Structures are given as structure tokens and as C-alpha cells.
Amino acid sequence: MKRIYYLLATVLLVSLGSCKKYLETKPTDFLNPSNYYETPAQLEFARSSAYNMLGASQLWGAWGLYLFSWSADAGYMNRSSLTAGPWNYNYGSADTYTLGLWSNLFNGINRANVVLDNVDKNQEIEQEYRDKIRGEMLFLRGYYYFILVQNFGGVPLKLNATSSVIDVDIPRNSVKEVYDQIIKDMETAEALVPGIVAIGNAGEISKSAVRGLLARVNLHMAGAPLNDATRYAEASKWAKMVIDDTEAGHALNSSYPDIFKTLAQDRYDLKESIWEVEFWGNRQDQFTETGYTGWINGPAVGANNKNTGRADAYMNITSKFYDAFEPGDNRKWYSIAHFSFSNALLPSGQKNMVSLPTSQNAKNLMKPGKWRREYETTLPKFDRGTPINFPLLRYTDVLLMYAEAENEINNGPTQAAIRYVNDVRQRGWSTGVHTITVTNGGSGYTGAPTVTFSEGIGGNTATGKATIVNGQVTAITLDRDLTGVTYYKEGDYSAPPTVTISGGGGSGAAATTAIYRKTDANLTSAQTSSKAAFLAVIQDERFREFNFEYLRKGDLLRWGTFLEVNQDLGNRLQQESPGAYFVKYYSNVTPRDLLMPIPNNEVTTNLAIVQNPGWN
């Protein structure tokens, strides 16, 4: 019997000894940070994860398009049934969109931090490659913090990957500390990342992108709330570095519409478009990398009109935006849709032309036109999203930032500053026919005669039709531009074209034309006479140029005009569209809206954080 006790005792002892080993299980299904980041391929995947957050639905994938434009004065969200939300300043710290934005940005920061913590794990990997990735991660971290600081004020600075779920009480840093860190990160990155030509695309971070963003960050530092005027020089310096970079060879795209067509077509225009968020595909494969640019902020296209591509169009423009353009400024016709799409299956881009709005209220009901699905080349078009890349930095912006900074530094515009603004204005300016004067009505016309204009540049010739009253030609009106790029088919001329009127059974009718010229776009001396006047020009110019590119709210905040602009617009809309639901989108703005609320999830679980004023 004793033997059995011995046996049992032995079994027990052996089992005790082997227990520890038995209980040490290792995951086989997922990877562990401790055994990763060791090959270039692994670093590549890791780097991709930090970029990934740019296109996440909480940022530029969708919600950024809601949050940063519906909340400014160019347009508003047109779903009247959604009575509460950040877009109409009727929301609180429990808001999902705010939480999504905040979480996503910190998620991106953590991903960048993870890569930064691990990038040098394997020193065998080529230094240059690791530096490039380090630069990209520093820049992205800075960029995510830049969005945070603009919208939430001072936020916790996290410079290492999160490793504990217990020590999570992190206080806010000051706005200045956050900006200083952004500058530090981006300046370090500037030395590490390659030039844009070497990279060959606008999706990856290039020296130009870093420099341009440094100019933007510095301009923000110079404005509200820091108001550190010394930063204008820094802004100017970085912008100038982009302008003077002959290797990169940045230049304005000569055609304003072409910038956005290019973005829709998986092509790059590295001279103009310096940094873009990449979206891709049509979901006909295993990938899901589409975004919502053009779907949510373009003209509406019904689900059946698959050739043009479905667009649910959640956004309207304001009359203020409509009225912001001067005659001759063709950006207006490209930025505001004077057409609609049928729900029937028609050829891509076939439009029903719509006349000019007849009231201020009608302007408030129009759709933005900059983001057009008709130009997409990835077929078939996906009906729940688009592959259109979203621009984060254009060369135009660099020029205007430079002009703005120079104006501040020199207490008035420099010649270069004026020239750059004129360049931008001229690029969008018309060279077509604007007036046709009938000098002789002729006689005997029984039907409308044929009107022919002399040939325009590159075959871009105006077309029009004559109106006959009592056998006389009384007027000649230009045809509509059926592409919707401009309002009229006005042609492209360096000198006024001649008009030939023939047929129609009559004779003797004659007309002369007048055209727009690029030089019409140049600023007047009054506009350049003072620092204040020039700043006003820049402010309006940015409003027109970057509409629906979501820079406006940030601009208004740094200029310190955000509250005033919203209140004014609220009053204006109440006059034009009394009682309309969108009036409140502007009149609801109060001083607390200079910042968004820190989301509840953060406030309740991070005991060291303090809510923004007015949001408790």
C-alpha cells in the first residue's frame, strides 16, 4: 500500500514541476510587438498603419469632410432631420463624431509612436530607409497633433507608445507646448524625408509637404490663440523654401478644374498638389480603400446613374460663398453646380443645365461642384464611395501663405506677395467672351441666323444663338457650357473674337464682342495699399480658392474672426431664408465653439484632463 502513496506523491511532485511550463502558452495567431519590426517589410506594414489613419472614416475618409467644412461659412450639411451634431453647433461632449475624431487622431499618434519606438530595433536595416520612416512618423505625429490643437486646444502630448492600461491619467499640455512639439517633430522630419520628385507621388511625405505644412503650422502659431507674431518669419521661410526648390519645380497648374480632375483619376500633379490622402479602388476586389470625396460633397447623382457615379450630396453652399466671386472668376462655375444629374443611366457626366439662381434663398440650396465623380476613371464606379484623392497641401496654398506672412512681416505686401496672389487669381480667371453687343440688327430674318465666333485658342471657341424680334437680331446669347466647367460656352481668346451672323433669311446683322483678360484678375492698387487691405484680399482669396478643401474653419480661427463670421452669416441667412433650418447652423455658434469639447470617454476615464471652457 505504501508504494501507492509514493507513486501518488511522485505524480503530484512531477505535476507541480511541469505545471509552470504547461501554463505558459504563447499566441500563435497574432503577432506580438516584441517579435516584430525586424525587417524592412515589417517596417513597411507598420508605416502603412500610421498613414492608414489619414484615410480613416473618422478623418479624411468621411467625418473630416463633415466636421471641418459644414462648420464654416462656405457650405452646410443639408440633412434637416439631423437636428443635433457638431455641424450645427448643437452638440455636447458625448457626440460620436467628436469622439471619433479625437480617438482616431490619438490612434494615429500611437501608431506613429509604436513605429518610432521600434524603427531602430534592427540596426542592420539601411539607415537611410529607417530615417525616411522616422521622418514620416514624426511628421504624421505632428500633423495629427496639429489637427488636435486647432480643434481641442492643448492636449496630452504622448511621445511614446502606450504600454499600460493602468497609468492612463495624462494631463493636458499647453497649446504652446503642443505647437512647439509639432514644430520640433516636423523640423526633424524635414531633414529625413526625400524630395517629392524622388518619391514620385503625392501620397508619401516629401520635403515639400513637410515644409509646406511647417509654413501652415507657423501661420497658425502666429494667429489665434497663440498670437506669436515672430512665427510669420518662420512661415515665410518654409513657404519660400518650397517656392525656391528648383529640384521639386513646383508651379501652379494652369487650369483650376484640372487640379480636381487629376485628383479623381489616380494621377498626380506634383507641381501643384504636394500632399494628398490616397483613396483607391472601386470595391470590386478585396480592398476597401474608398473615401467619400465627391459622394458627400459634390452634386447629387442618383443610384441608378452608375456611369456618372452615385453621390448622395450631403452638402449645400451658402449665398455668401455664391456671392464671393467677381465676374470673370471662373472658379465660381467649377465650384458651384449649375446643373443636376438625372437618376437614369445616362453617359457619364451628362447634365441637366440649371439657370442662374433667382433669389438669395435659391443660392443657399445649391450644391458644391468642385468634387465631380464624372471624371473618375476606375470603372465600374463604386456606388457607396469614391477613389478621389483628397488634397492636404497645394502649391497655391504655399503661395498664399507666403504672401500672407510677408504682408505681416513687412507691414504691407511685397511685390512678390502681390505677384503670387495675382498668379493665383489669373489662373482661375476667364479669357472668354463676356459681352456681345449687337451693333446692327439687320433686317428680314425669318429664322434664327447661325452665329459663328472666330476660333479660340486651342479650338476653344465660343458658341451662341441669336434672338430675332420683328426680323431683326436683337441679342446674341452664349450657349451653356454642357460640361459644366464654365457657365457659358465662352471660348478662350487673347483678343475679342469676331462674330459672323449668317443665314436666317435676313442680312445686315452685326455684333462685337468683349472678353475677359487674365490681367483683369490683378489686384487693384487699393487692394494692395495697406497691410489690412491685402490681408482682406488674402482672406477672400483663400475662401474662394480652397472651398470645400476644409481649410476654412482653421483659417477663421487663426484670424480670430470665427465667431463674428458665423454670427454675421446667421443674420444674413435669417434675412434671406427666414426660419430655415440652416440658419441655426451659424447662429448657434457661441464662444465655447472656438474649441470642440473633449469627448466624454476621455474626461471620465482620464482623471487628469480638464474639459474645455463652456463644455461642462
Next chain:
Amino acid sequence: MLKIYKSSKGRWQLPFGVAMLVFLVSFTPERALSQTKTIRGTVTESPTNIPLPGVSVRVKGTQTGTTTSANGNYTIMAKPTDVIVFTFLGLKTQEITVGTKTTINVALAGDATSLSEVVVIGYGTVAKPDLTGSVGVVPVDDMAKAPVGSFADALAGRVAGVKVNATDGQPGSSPNIVIRGAGSLTQSTSPLYVIDGFPVEDPDPEAINPEEIESMTILKDASSTAIYGSRGANGVILITTKRGKVGKPVVTVSSSLGFQSAPEPVELMSPYEFVKYQTELNPNVSTTLAYFGFDKTLGRQRTLEDYRSIEGVNFQDHVLRTGAQQIHNIALRGGTEQTRYSVSGSIFDQKGTIINTGLDRYNGRVNIDQTISNKIKAGVSGNYSGVTQWGQIINQGPLTTGNPTSMVFARTWMYRPVAPLLTDNLLTDLADDESTTSSDHRINPFIDLENQHQYNRTNILDGNAYVTFDITKDLQFKSNAGIRHKRIDQEYFFNSKTSQGSLTNPGNTNGINGRVRSYLDKSFSNENTLNYKKTINNDHTITALGLFAINSFNRTVNGYGGRLLPNENLGIDGLDEGVAFNPISSATVNRMASYAARLDYNYKSKYILTGTFRADGSSKFVDHWGYFPGAALAWNMHKEGFFAKAFPAVSTSKIRASYGSNGNNRVGDFATYPSLNQVLDGYAFNSSAPIGAIYVSAVGNPGLQWEKVNTMDLGYELGLFKDRITLEADLYRKSTENLLLNAILPPSTGFGSAVKNIGKLRNDGMEFTVNSVNISNRDFSWESNVNISFNKNKVMALTRGQQSLPTNATYVSQFNRPLYLAEIGKSAGMMIGYIWEGNYQYSDFDETSPGVYVLKPGVPTNGNARNVIQPGDIKYRDLDKDGTVDDSDITFIGRGTPIHTGGFANNFSYKGLSLNVFLQWSYGNDIYNANRLLLEGNSNGYALINQFASYANRWSPENQTNANYRTRGQGPIGKHSSRVVEDGSYLRLKTISLNYSIPTRFIKRAYLSNLSLNVAAQNLATWTNYSGMDPDVSARNNVLSPGYDYSSYPNSPTIAFGLKASF
């Protein structure tokens, strides 16, 4: 079935047997004789007095032994000092001292269901009077009378403290079984199952054949569950399957055929009411005007009145059907003293009451027990279960988008009953095209359901073996080892006629699609116990248990999907022709090693003490080991002399108390590790196909530990008139600390949540059970059981700083805001929203000019702008009196958990007839009837959807009711209110069963030993104020969002006719 009657008759005779034993023992002569003599006798079964063959008769402590002959007789040689032990499986063992006797006749009584019964507990059995913990014995015989495929469907109301509520009535949907209140908020609250000694954390109740269950006990308090340590916190359900008995082979065959009546259709608006509603909803829209176009047969334009005579389509008539079920069981059981065997098989087949839904199960089990020598016994058992569940899951939308038409029932109700001018045949049209918008695709619910190809096939293979070795007569070693392989194969194929695969559905980006996925779980368990039992001086009994066990669990998941499938006709086999998507391949493992000990001290069954301790080591935690102690004591005061004198009518009076600690380990196997996740979609650099991304998806919490549950239990058992009436009452407090909570992290960490040991939860409750033999005479008997349980939980703490844990509703997306709140100091699962106050009436308005109504200054708004509120709009209570109803007016509007639940069982028997009537109830719980959001007022103002008939009674200038708001009077969209919160209390005639055993004399010639016929009904009647189809519903998470009803599959009455024969 035979067994049922034996035990139920034998139940009240047991005290007699005990008395006889005491009598015999007390007459042992003082003169001790040492000569061996021959003892003869007959062993019979009490109370039938039928001779028992095959009874083991043994002289205690020696090798001498025999078995009784066919007529129950035996002969054995023994000394007067010897004790003879009579053993027969299933009957209570008797020990009789020989003394001067030469004839010893013994009547062995059954050992089930009385206070003297032997109760299966963790790693052993104990006589019920000696029990110190709170243990519920499930009346499996009664439960087996319910015409259902799974014990879980018959468990509700059977045992105090065990709350069972259905998710809904879909065949194969497992009900939630919660023992003494949910101990966890975000982790599983399912009890641990131990099936023939094999612990299973995620059992499939529907994979167990109820006929094979011999006994089922539920361990409730910590003293009884502490022996299961880290897995016992949610309670333990011990299931023992039937094993062979010594005797001739007995073949038992039973069959039953049943019908489940189609759920009572909900009354919907008639075509006339529907068209009338559309003219109010969208008077000038073409789809409405189409109803009034030129009608050729009438020769004029159709008018609203014309729709009065049109019948319309009611899709409920096509989607609902009479269900059918059949159950067939066959078993062969028997054995000799050396070998006992049990072989059984069953087929269960159920066609649901919604078309193309159902379940079938094939099951086979073999149990063999073998005596190898006097000291060594061994046994093996094997079980196979194959369960196939098919059809659309009714309470889940087929698509993830929150459109109103995605739920089957909602779609069935809302589908319009009549098309304009009757040009379309709504019944055969694939979709209601005129109603299709970018976010709403209304596919024909009938065609969609018919074309669903969804299969879940579960195959479970269990193998178990044990060996016992009697080291000494007091010490026994037992080793038990088992494996369990469970494989689930899921197969989904969506052709173009289903909403998921429809090519015209704008929400479907996958075209015709499908997927296959397999889960393979492999569990292993080995448990080794040493049992020691010693009685000293006949007064002190010590029982000790030592345990060493190891367990492991492996899961692998594999599968892939195919989208944009080109060849629809190939079905699931053409999956490889499309674009691959959603591939999955994953694996996980966890292991446990455990030591445990239990010590019982029993003084004359008067004072009983139990101490338990378990140490569990789990691979899930970095610090592997956790320690779980428990202690209990009981005092059988009726055994005190003074007590018996003072209260002669009291046959049992026992008080017991226990305290102990348990754990809950239900977290991911590798929750302590940070993990990296690789995804396909990283970033599309250079406008090329995206490269993948890898990121830290979970930060990991190396400090993770068990959830600790401390339970205090105070129990009292009372028996009157020789236990003819018994009462058992328990009071408990169950406190969960270190709650394993999927806690919110500050988003600034870069993560949304992590499992943390944080928060506290408390459950307080009371349980009462009364058993009584109301009438008992030769021909007629009536026995009753009533039990009632009260449980109340309270959230004591959450993640630091967090005051409440909200849970969103899952109705359409605009309602995706908190409906439930678990707030500190309150119960989990409370419903929140506005208090509904009917409608705004004319008296609330100033009529500024004829027909223009402006809300009076003092009257608060409902959240809409003042200028848009009109008479007949919905009205909510402005709690903070600030003039507008906004977030600050949200309050508690309902409780999802009941105040009490219970059951009332009655067994009547008259000669060969027996009747079982079982009622079950739930009281005090509310149900959020989300169906009414859509179908009684059209929450979002969708065009062309039908409504419940009740919405015909809505506010209009002619009918200034408060019952329903006017057309489009829903106020701000997406607000939850008490309007659709309903009292979910119910009393249900859960089971009624009538059985007739044909007298033996008629069946003998057919070599039958038993033949019985029965008819049984389930859910035959329900008394409730709930307006939905079925109040036994909780379609979402049962702890945080209980009592949610939206498009649920109703339980409906089943009636089954059965036949059972033994030969």
C-alpha cells in the same frame, strides 16, 4: 419512463426505509456471537414489493459477496457481528448488522427527489440532509415531459435561483441561463457545465439529448461551487447521463410527433387604412398619387373608398407556418455485476414556425462500466451529437446597415399590402421597387426567406474514460480523462433573390456572395481525485477529497468568403469563382492546472462542516495562480432530542450557512498580451493597390486577474408531517469584485477599451421552494412544487471616474443612442429615455389665425422647434422645466430584469394516468418593444410602409386621442421614450403533459414491460399585458440590454403526441 413512476412513488416511502434500518440496528442483541451462519432473505423494491434480482449482497469489509437471484432471494454466510451491505444502483444502499437474525428481508427504496435523496455535487455525492451548500436538484423526470429538444428550453421556473429566459423562439437559439443574477457586466454569465465529470464552458444545450440525462444538479452558493474555483463564479450545472443497470437488457423506444402552431399574426392595417395613411404621409408624391390613377375595370379614377373592398396581401400568411417536430429515442441498457452498458440514440427534427428555419439533431451515446477486480473499476463513454440549424437568424438583420427593412419580421409587417391599381403582384415581385431608396431596399420577405441558404452544423464528439481504485476500504482513487471535439461548420450563400445577395439592393456591394467558416474546438480534461471516508464511533464521519486536474482548450477557425460570384446557379459550390474576401484563419489556446481539497466533518448528521479550497493555475493570466476557499456549516436541529419533543410535526429543520470565493476567467486567452493586427487595407501609396498595415490592436493588460465573486448564503429547510410538506429558503449576497470589465480607456491612449479588473457588482436575492404531497392514496396522488426567486443587482463601481455604462439600442441608425444604462448605485439593464405624455392637444396651442396653431408660451417643446410643433404631435415630460425636452430630461423608464421569477409544478396520478401541469412566470420586468417604433407611428416617416392596425387610432382633428400621435407627429427622430416600454410580466402554462401507462396485463403478450402513451403541450397559454408576440424575449445582450424586442422569433405553442415502450 418506468423509472419516473418508480421514483415518484418511492419518494415518500424512503423515511420508512430509514426507520426500518434504524429499527433493525437498534435491535441488535448485545450478545456477540462469533460463529458463521447462513443468512437468507429476499430483497424487494420499496414500496412495490417487487423482488429485485441482481442486488449486490456483501459482508462489509470482506471478500464475501453474492447477488440476488431472479426472484430476489439470496444466501450468504456471515457472523453475528458482521454488517451486510445491500447495494443496487439507483436505490439507497442499506447496511444491516446480522446479530441473531438468520433471515434478513430488505426493501430497497429509490434515492431520487426527497430530502433523503443523494445529491450529486462537485466530485462526489452527498445525502441531502448532510448537504451544507445551496444546491438545486433539477426535476429531470418532470422536465423530460416537455416536448422540447433541449433541456434548456424546459428549465425555466424549475429551480429557484436559476433564471432562464429565451433570446427568442428561433429553433436552436440558446436561452440565457443565469444563476443567482449576472455576476459580470461585459463578460460571459453562462454557468460552468460539467457533463459526466467533463467541464465545458460553452456547452450547446441543444446538442444534449434530454432523454439521456439521469440527473442534473445546479450548484448555487460558493461553498458548493468553490470546488470549481476559477470557473465556478456563474454557478455550476452538473449533468450525469444514464448508465446501465444490472439486470436483463431493457430496450426503450419512444417517439413523439408534435406540431407548433403558427404564431398569432399581428393585426395590420387594411389596404384602405394603408392608402389613407399614405395620403396623409405623402399626399403629393407620385407614389401616393399612383393609388388614385385611372382604373380600367371601373372606368374611372380609383378613390380611397375603393380600397375598402380590396383584400391585400398579408405577408404573415406566407412567412409563418405551422411548425412540426419529431423526437425519436432508442436505448438499450442493462448489465451484469461485472459489466453495465447503456447504448442510446436519438433523432430530433424541428421545422420552425417561420418558413425555412429549423433544427435537427442526431445523437448517439455509449456508456460502459466494468468491474475489473474488487478494487478496480473502469468505464468509458462516448457521445456524438450532430446538430444542424438552418435559416435566417430572425432577430438579426441580414445586412449590417441600419435600414428599417433589414429585419425579417419588421419587413414582413411593413411590406405594403396593396400596390397602386393592383398592377404589381406584390407576392411574386422580388422587391418593392417604388420604395427603394439609396438606404432602403425592401425585398419581398417571403421570397427572401425561401431563398436563404444559411447552415450552422455543429458536430460534437466526446470521449471519456475513468478508472477507480479502492486503495483501502476508506480511500478511493479515481482518474477521469476525456476529450471533446466540437466542430462548427457555417455555410452561407446569398443568391440574387435574398436581401444579402440582391443585385438591386443599393446597400449590397458584394453582389451574389457567400462564405464558409469552420470552428474546431478541442478540449482535454484529466481529473484525478482521492476520496477518503471514515466513520469513527458511528458518530463522526470525515469525508475528504483531494484533486489534481489539468484542462486544455484549443480553437482554430478557418474560412473564407466569395463575393461578386458570377454563377449563381452553382450555389455555395461556386464560391471559388468570385472575389475572395473575409478570409479568416486563427487559433487560440488556454490551459489550466488545478489542485483542490475538500473536507467534510459530520457529527451524527446533526452538525456538518465543509471546508473547500481550490487553487487554479490558468495560462490566461501572467500571474497564473488564483486561490478560492469556501466554508459552510449546517445544523439539523430536528435531530436534537429537545426539538423533536417540542415540535413533533416538524420532521426536518435545518439551518445552513456558507461563505466562499469563486472566480470568473472568461476573458480572451491572450488578453494579457499586446497584440498586433495585420489588415489588408493599409494605404494605397502611389495610387496602387493598398499595401497591408500592421498595428497594435490591443495594448494588453499583464496585470489581469480573475474576477472574484464572494457569495454568502443563509439557508433554512423545513419539513412537516414526515416531510410531506417541505420548504427551502435561501438568502444570499453575491459580490463581484475585480470585475472583468471591457473597460473604456481614455482614447488618448490610442485604444478604445481593454479588459481590466475593475468595478464591482452585487446581487442580492432570496429563493423559496415548497414541495408538498397534497393527496396521496392508493390510486390517486397530487404533488406540487412552487418556487420563487428574487434577485436584484446593483452596480457598485465601474472604471474609475465612470459613473455609468450606457448601451445603445439596435434599431435603425438614428436611434443608435443609449437606451440602457448601468449606473453606479442602480441595477444594470435599466432603460432610459423620455417619459411619454401622449400628444399635444389643441388646448396646448394659441390659434393665432384660423388654422395656425402656435404652442402656448408655458408649454414645453418635445425637442423640435416651437414653430413646427402641431396638435397631435408626440409629447414628452419636461422634467427640468426648462421649456424644451432635451438630453437633461432623460430619465429611467423601465427595468429589463424581473423582480421575481418562478414556477409552479403539479403532478397528478391516477392509476396508470398521470398529469403534469407546469406554470412558469416572470414578474416586474419591462420590455422595450422596438417593433412599435416602426409599426405604430412610423418613427422615421418612411414612405409606403404598412402599420399595425392599432395605428388607425391616431390623433386627427376628428379623433383627438392620446393613444398615438398624428401622421408625421413623431417629433424629433431618434428619441427613446416610455411610449414603447411595456410591462413584460407573464404567467405561462409552460408544460402540460398527460401520460397513460397501459396496464401490464395487456402488453405482456407483446413482450413489453411498459407501454405508455402521452400527449404534451408546451407554451399552451400565456397571460400577459405585453402587446408583442411573445414576452419571453431578450434579443440583445442579456445583462446590459435585457428585454429588448425587435423582430424576434416568437415562441409559440407546441403540442406533441408520444409513445414509449420498454421490452
